[in-house]
Amino acid sequence: MTSARFLVFALACGLPSGSYKSQRYSLLAQITSGNVRDLELKWVFQSQSLDKFEATPLVADGVMYLTQPPNDVVALDARTGRPFWIYEYRPSPRAATCCGRVNRGVGLLDDRVFLSTIDAHLLALDARTGRLLWNVEVADFQKGYSLTHAPLVVKDKVIVGTAGGEFGIRGFLVAYDAKTGKEAWRFYTIPGPGEPGHETWSGDAWKQGGGSIWVTGSYDPDTNLTYWGVGNPGPDWNGDPRPGDNLYSDCVIALDADTGKLQWHYQFTPHDEWDWDAVQVPVLVDAEWGGRPRKLMLWGNRNAFFYVLDRTTGKFLSGKPFAKQTWAAGFDESGRPIKVPGTAPSSEGSLVFPGVQGATNWYSPSYSPRTGLFYLSTWQGYSSVFRKFAVEYEPGKRYMGGAPKSVISALRREPFKSWGEESGYGAVRAIDPQTGEWKWQFKMDDVTDGGILTTATDLLFTGGREGYFYALDARDGRLLWKKYLGGQVAAGPMTYQVDGKQHVAIAVGHSLFVFGLRE
Amino acid sequence: MRDLLRVTTLLVAAAAVCAQQAFNTSQDIEAGGRLFRAHCAACHGADGAAVRGTDLGRGQFHRGSSDQDLFRTISNGIPGTTMPPISLPGNQAWQIIAFVRSLGEWKAPAGATGDPRRGREIFDGKAGCLTCHRVDDKGGWAGPDLSEVGALRSWVQLESSVLRPAGTVRPQHWQVRAVARDGRTISGLRLNEDTHSLQLLDSQGRLVSLLKNDVQSYEIVKNSTMPSYEGKLTRQEADELVSYLVTLKGRNP
CATH class of the missing domain: 1.10.760.10 (Cytochrome c-like domain)
Known part of the structure; x- marks a missing residue:
C-alpha cells in the first residue's frame, strides 16, 4: 500500500470485496432507481474456457484485471473490453479441486497482480505487461491442496489460504512479501501438537483435519487484524475419526496481519458433520450495539444462522436463524450452539435443514451503511439426507465419509426445473443486524449462487442460477430491472467508473457482461 | 465410410503440410520456444540434448527426422518409451518443430566468448x-x-x-503515435488493435486504450528506432x- 493510486482504488474497486471491510457497497451513484431501466450492454468478455466462471474483476486506472478460468489473467480496457494482455497459466491437469477448476479473482498492489492457482502456486505479475515476476509453490497439489480465492493484499504482504477440505489437507493461511515472494508468516488452521486447540482433536486426525480457506478474508487497519473464514473438518459427513470440536474448522479466525499470530476465534459449527464451511466473507461494520458504537462483524453462515460478533475480541453478541434449520436449539451463554440430538449423519440417513450446500455459502453478501441492512443469497427450505460411511485417508484422494442427498443439485444443473417449492427455493434476504430478523426477501424459483452488490443509490445487484441479472431496490426488495443472460450466475457483481461513467460487471455462464447507462 | 476416412486423412495430411509451411516465422519460433519449455524441456533440456542418444538442435532424433516425423512423434509419442503423446491445439506442434529447427542457433558461435x-x-x-x-x-x-x-x-x-x-520490427513491437483531440501526443508500444480502437503501453508504462474516432490522427510506426x-x-x-x-x-x- 505504498502508492496513493492503490488507496484511491481500494475505496472503489481495487479489492476483491470492494474494500477491506468487505461490504460490497459502492459509493458510485450515477445509476439510480430512476435510470436503472436505461442500463444497456456495453461489452462482453467471452471466456475461452468452459470451466465455471466465479471471478469478480478488479478495476484500477481504467484497466480491468480478471481471471479466465481456471488460471489465466486478462487485462482489459474497462471501457471497451479490448485486451491489453493475457497471461496464460497452465495448471497441472492432475490438480484436484472438489467442485470445479475455479478461480475467484486476483489481488492488486501498485503495479503487481497476484494470482493463486488450482495447483497451489501463487504468482506475481507485472500489471503493465503481464510478465511473471515470481512464482512460489504454496503447497503440494498432489496432496490435495489447491488455491481458488483472490489473494488479499495487506500493506506489503499478500495473503492466501489453501483449499482442499475434501482431500484430507491440513489447511493454512500464508503471507508472502509482495515484492519478493518470500514467506513472511504461516498459520495452520488445524493446530499441531503443543499448540492451543490441538486438544480438540484425537490421535492423528489433525494431520488430515481439513480447515480449508477458499474465500478472501477482510482486514481492519484499526485493530491490524485480518479475518478469515475456515472450511469444514475432514473427513466430511463422518465425525467418528475425529472426536472433539475440531478447531479451527468452521471458525472465523482473527490474526495479527504482521505476524500471523491468532488473536481470537469463534467456532460457528463445532465438530461439524454436515460440511458447513465457514467460508463466508467477513463483513466489518461500525455501528451502534446495545446503545454504544461498536466494531462489529456480521456473518450469515452456511449453517443457517446470522451472527453478530465483536471483531476486536471475538465476543458472540447474537445468533438468529435466517432460514429453516433443524440442527440447533439455540446457543448457550458463551455463544456455543446447542445441537439437536439425532441430526448427525447416520448410516440409514438423517434429514437435516439446511442441506449440504447450506442456507448460504461462499456467495458474497453485502452491507449498506445507508439502509443498515445485511443482504445475502440464501437457499430457503432446503434439506439433505445425510448418510455416513467409513473412510480411510489416502494422500491426494477424496476424504469423505458420507453421501448427502438433496432434491436440488449442489453445484449446477440443466436449465429445466424439476422440483417444487417444497424442496427449496432461492432468495435474497435483507437482515436487520440489530434484531437478526429479515425485513424483506426477493424470491427466485431456483436457488442462487450469486453474490450481492449494493450502491449509494440504494440499488442492489445480484443474479441466480436461472440466468437473470437483477437490480433491486435495497430498501424494500422491489424489482427495478432484470436481464436474462442465459447462464448461471456464480460470481459477485461489481461496479466501477471509467471516463466518468459508472459500469456494472457480472460473470454469467462463460462470459463477463458489462452494463452502463444508455447515452 | 472408408472413402470418407481416406478423404479425411488426405485433408489432414494437406492441412499438415500447409501448416508446416506457414508456421515457421520468427513469431512461431518464439511461441514454439515457450511451448517447448512448457512441454518438452523437463526431459529434453532447454538445449534439447538432455535425453541420451538425441540432440534435437543437431538433428539427432530417435525416430524420423523430417518435419512430418517430428509432428507424428509429438502427437503420438513413442510407445514403450517415456515420450508421451502430447495433444496440442491448432498449430502449436508446428511451432515447437519450428523452434526445434532453430535450436542450433541458440549456442554461442565458435570463438564468441563474453563475460x-x-x-x-x-x-x-x-x-x-x-x-x-x-x-x-x-x-x-x-x-x-x-x-x-x-x-x-x-x-x-x-x-x-x-x-x-532490422529496418522494420515485428508487429508485436510496433509503436503507435497518436495525437489526441486536445493536441496531446500519445506514443507507446502497440499491444492490440482492431477496426475501432488501439491498446498501448505508453512511454510512461501506463496501459492506454484509444478509440480511433476520438483522436485527431494516429500512425503505426513499423520501423525500428x-x-x-x-x-x-x-x-x-x-x-x-x-x-x-x-x-x-x-x-x-
Whole structure:
C-alpha cells in the first residue's frame, strides 16, 4: 500500500470485496432507481474456457484485471473490453479441486497482480505487461491442496489460504512479501501438537483435519487484524475419526496481519458433520450495539444462522436463524450452539435443514451503511439426507465419509426445473443486524449462487442460477430491472467508473457482461 | 465410410503440410520456444540434448527426422518409451518443430566468448540500453521489455539485433503515435488493435486504450528506432553484451 493510486482504488474497486471491510457497497451513484431501466450492454468478455466462471474483476486506472478460468489473467480496457494482455497459466491437469477448476479473482498492489492457482502456486505479475515476476509453490497439489480465492493484499504482504477440505489437507493461511515472494508468516488452521486447540482433536486426525480457506478474508487497519473464514473438518459427513470440536474448522479466525499470530476465534459449527464451511466473507461494520458504537462483524453462515460478533475480541453478541434449520436449539451463554440430538449423519440417513450446500455459502453478501441492512443469497427450505460411511485417508484422494442427498443439485444443473417449492427455493434476504430478523426477501424459483452488490443509490445487484441479472431496490426488495443472460450466475457483481461513467460487471455462464447507462 | 476416412486423412495430411509451411516465422519460433519449455524441456533440456542418444538442435532424433516425423512423434509419442503423446491445439506442434529447427542457433558461435557481468556493465552504462529497454524493474518503456529475451531469442538473433537492427520490427513491437483531440501526443508500444480502437503501453508504462474516432490522427510506426551498435562497440564488447542478454530468462518460469 505504498502508492496513493492503490488507496484511491481500494475505496472503489481495487479489492476483491470492494474494500477491506468487505461490504460490497459502492459509493458510485450515477445509476439510480430512476435510470436503472436505461442500463444497456456495453461489452462482453467471452471466456475461452468452459470451466465455471466465479471471478469478480478488479478495476484500477481504467484497466480491468480478471481471471479466465481456471488460471489465466486478462487485462482489459474497462471501457471497451479490448485486451491489453493475457497471461496464460497452465495448471497441472492432475490438480484436484472438489467442485470445479475455479478461480475467484486476483489481488492488486501498485503495479503487481497476484494470482493463486488450482495447483497451489501463487504468482506475481507485472500489471503493465503481464510478465511473471515470481512464482512460489504454496503447497503440494498432489496432496490435495489447491488455491481458488483472490489473494488479499495487506500493506506489503499478500495473503492466501489453501483449499482442499475434501482431500484430507491440513489447511493454512500464508503471507508472502509482495515484492519478493518470500514467506513472511504461516498459520495452520488445524493446530499441531503443543499448540492451543490441538486438544480438540484425537490421535492423528489433525494431520488430515481439513480447515480449508477458499474465500478472501477482510482486514481492519484499526485493530491490524485480518479475518478469515475456515472450511469444514475432514473427513466430511463422518465425525467418528475425529472426536472433539475440531478447531479451527468452521471458525472465523482473527490474526495479527504482521505476524500471523491468532488473536481470537469463534467456532460457528463445532465438530461439524454436515460440511458447513465457514467460508463466508467477513463483513466489518461500525455501528451502534446495545446503545454504544461498536466494531462489529456480521456473518450469515452456511449453517443457517446470522451472527453478530465483536471483531476486536471475538465476543458472540447474537445468533438468529435466517432460514429453516433443524440442527440447533439455540446457543448457550458463551455463544456455543446447542445441537439437536439425532441430526448427525447416520448410516440409514438423517434429514437435516439446511442441506449440504447450506442456507448460504461462499456467495458474497453485502452491507449498506445507508439502509443498515445485511443482504445475502440464501437457499430457503432446503434439506439433505445425510448418510455416513467409513473412510480411510489416502494422500491426494477424496476424504469423505458420507453421501448427502438433496432434491436440488449442489453445484449446477440443466436449465429445466424439476422440483417444487417444497424442496427449496432461492432468495435474497435483507437482515436487520440489530434484531437478526429479515425485513424483506426477493424470491427466485431456483436457488442462487450469486453474490450481492449494493450502491449509494440504494440499488442492489445480484443474479441466480436461472440466468437473470437483477437490480433491486435495497430498501424494500422491489424489482427495478432484470436481464436474462442465459447462464448461471456464480460470481459477485461489481461496479466501477471509467471516463466518468459508472459500469456494472457480472460473470454469467462463460462470459463477463458489462452494463452502463444508455447515452 | 472408408472413402470418407481416406478423404479425411488426405485433408489432414494437406492441412499438415500447409501448416508446416506457414508456421515457421520468427513469431512461431518464439511461441514454439515457450511451448517447448512448457512441454518438452523437463526431459529434453532447454538445449534439447538432455535425453541420451538425441540432440534435437543437431538433428539427432530417435525416430524420423523430417518435419512430418517430428509432428507424428509429438502427437503420438513413442510407445514403450517415456515420450508421451502430447495433444496440442491448432498449430502449436508446428511451432515447437519450428523452434526445434532453430535450436542450433541458440549456442554461442565458435570463438564468441563474453563475460555476462561485463556485458551487464556495458548494457547499464556505455551502451545506454536502459534508456529505452527494461530489465526487471529498471529501465524505460520505449522499446521491448528484455527481462526474458534470453529465453525468447538465440545468441545469433540477439547479436544481429544489436549490430544490425532490422529496418522494420515485428508487429508485436510496433509503436503507435497518436495525437489526441486536445493536441496531446500519445506514443507507446502497440499491444492490440482492431477496426475501432488501439491498446498501448505508453512511454510512461501506463496501459492506454484509444478509440480511433476520438483522436485527431494516429500512425503505426513499423520501423525500428533502435540504433546500430556496429562500430560503437568493439567486437569483444558486443560479445559481452550478448552474453549478458542470453542470461535474461525472467523469473521462475
